[in-house]
Amino acid sequence: xxxxPPQVPPQAAPVCYRHPGRQTYVQCTRCGRYICGDCMISAAxxxxxxxxxxxxxxxxxxxxxxxxxxxxxxxxLVTYTLIAVNVVMFxxxxxxxxxxxxxxLWPLAIxxxxxxxxxxxxxxLHGGIMHILxxxxxxxxxxxxxxxxxxRLRFGALYGLCxxxxxxxxxxxxxxxxxxxxxxxxxxxxxxxxxxxxxxLNLDVRWVVGLIALNVVFTFVAPLxxxxxxxxxxxxxxxxxxxxxxxxxxxxxxARRNLVQGAVAGTLLLLFVLLVWLRTEHLLTMFGxxxxxx
Numbered sequence: 001x002x003x004x005p006p007q008v009p010p011q012a013a014p015v016c017y018r019h020p021g022r023q024t025y026v027q028c029t030r031c032g033r034y035i036c037g038d039c040m041i042s043a044a045x046x047x048x049x050x051x052x053x054x055x056x057x058x059x060x061x062x063x064x065x066x067x068x069x070x071x072x073x074x075x076x077l078v079t080y081t082l083i084a085v086n087v088v089m090f091x092x093x094x095x096x097x098x099x100x101x102x103x104x105l106w107p108l109a110i111x112x113x114x115x116x117x118x119x120x121x122x123x124x125l126h127g128g129i130m131h132i133l134x135x136x137x138x139x140x141x142x143x144x145x146x147x148x149x150x151x152r153l154r155f156g157a158l159y160g161l162c163x164x165x166x167x168x169x170x171x172x173x174x175x176x177x178x179x180x181x182x183x184x185x186x187x188x189x190x191x192x193x194x195x196x197x198x199x200x201l202n203l204d205v206r207w208v209v210g211l212i213a214l215n216v217v218f219t220f221v222a223p224l225x226x227x228x229x230x231x232x233x234x235x236x237x238x239x240x241x242x243x244x245x246x247x248x249x250x251x252x253x254x255a256r257r258n259l260v261q262g263a264v265a266g267t268l269l270l271l272f273v274l275l276v277w278l279r280t281e282h283l284l285t286m287f288g289x290x291x292x293x294x
Contacts, residue, residue, distance in 0.1 A: 017049070028052055066149045066201075067250045068257050078152050079143030082159060083136050086183055089124040090132050100125065105180040107171050111283035116276065119171065123163035125181035135183040142190040149197060150249060157265050158245050162189020165241025166234035168272045172279050174233055185234035188215070189242030196246035212239070244268065 013023040016036035024036045029046035040047035093099045105122035109115045126132035147155040166185015174180060195208045219230045248264025 067252070068151060068154065068261065074148075076144035076147040078156050078159070079139060079147050082143070083139055086124050086126070086132060086136060086139075090126050093125055100181075105167055105170055107174060107176040107178070107279075107283065108287070110171060110276075111176070111280045112287065119164060119167040119276070120160075122167060122181045123183050123186055126183070127181060131182060131184075135187050138187045138190065139183070142187075142194055146190060146193055146197065154249055154261065158189065158193055158242065158249070159186050161245050161265060161268055162186045162193075162238045162242045164272055165189065165268070166231075166236075166238035168275055169237030170231055170233045172233075172275060174231070176283060180231045180234060182231070182234065184231065185238030187238070188212075188235045189238035189245075191215070192239045192242030193246035196243050197250055200250040241268065 014025060014034040016022045016024050016039055017033045018039050019036050022036040024034050026035055026037075026040055026047060027033065028035055028040075028049040029043060030048050030052040033049055035047065035049045039049055041050065041053050043053075089099070089103075103118060103121035103125055105118050106115075110118055126135065143155070143159075146158065150158065163183065163186035166188065167180075170180045170185075191208065191212050195205055195212070198205045198208060215235070219232050219235055245264060245268065249261050252260035252264075
């Protein structure tokens, strides 16, 4: 006796993993799950599901800072380079008094002997181990965040202008026989910059205000407790410069961001040059008789 073959029920069509009521035969090329027309996202090869696309995007490192500028990697190379240069200069300074004599900010040497490089080199010298430790720790804490947000070029310009801004104010109002050194002007500039950037991003700035206030108080209290004289002129010059540069960088309209940012940096640099020139002319007039005797 012959029996008919058993009936095999038809296999149910696969459904979208995100929409079980929708039948589909399209699979994600990465995870293999079935996806409907609303869930499939075109890829270089085939289609991918939303989760795989999001996972892939999370692995892509940003190549641009929040306010422009390229960020080639997650490592804050400019910050680390600045720390390294400061440390090397400190070691050389400790090894040879010539480094101190040749590169410290001495207003009379700038005006009389045209040693304008002292305005920059003095920002890489320090008065002792605690001095450099404090400044480098502050740079290590604040530098990476600012470098990541601004990009390497803009962060480097910010640091350089802050250091110069502190030196310029020292040159303008400090007695000519006073020697000044340290990265504190640049560090205070980073304080001002992180305040402006935090406000731009609507972040809590109370910790920044507290940090600035604490350092300002220490600036004036330190000489009274025997901790040595601190250049409030350098701190103030760096702080104001950092705030101005950061404001120009983060509030620049996106359509003309590079132009505005470049104009802000260039204008401040020209202003510093003008102020240094005026101060030099004033000092040369004051010491004209001395110079004629040389």
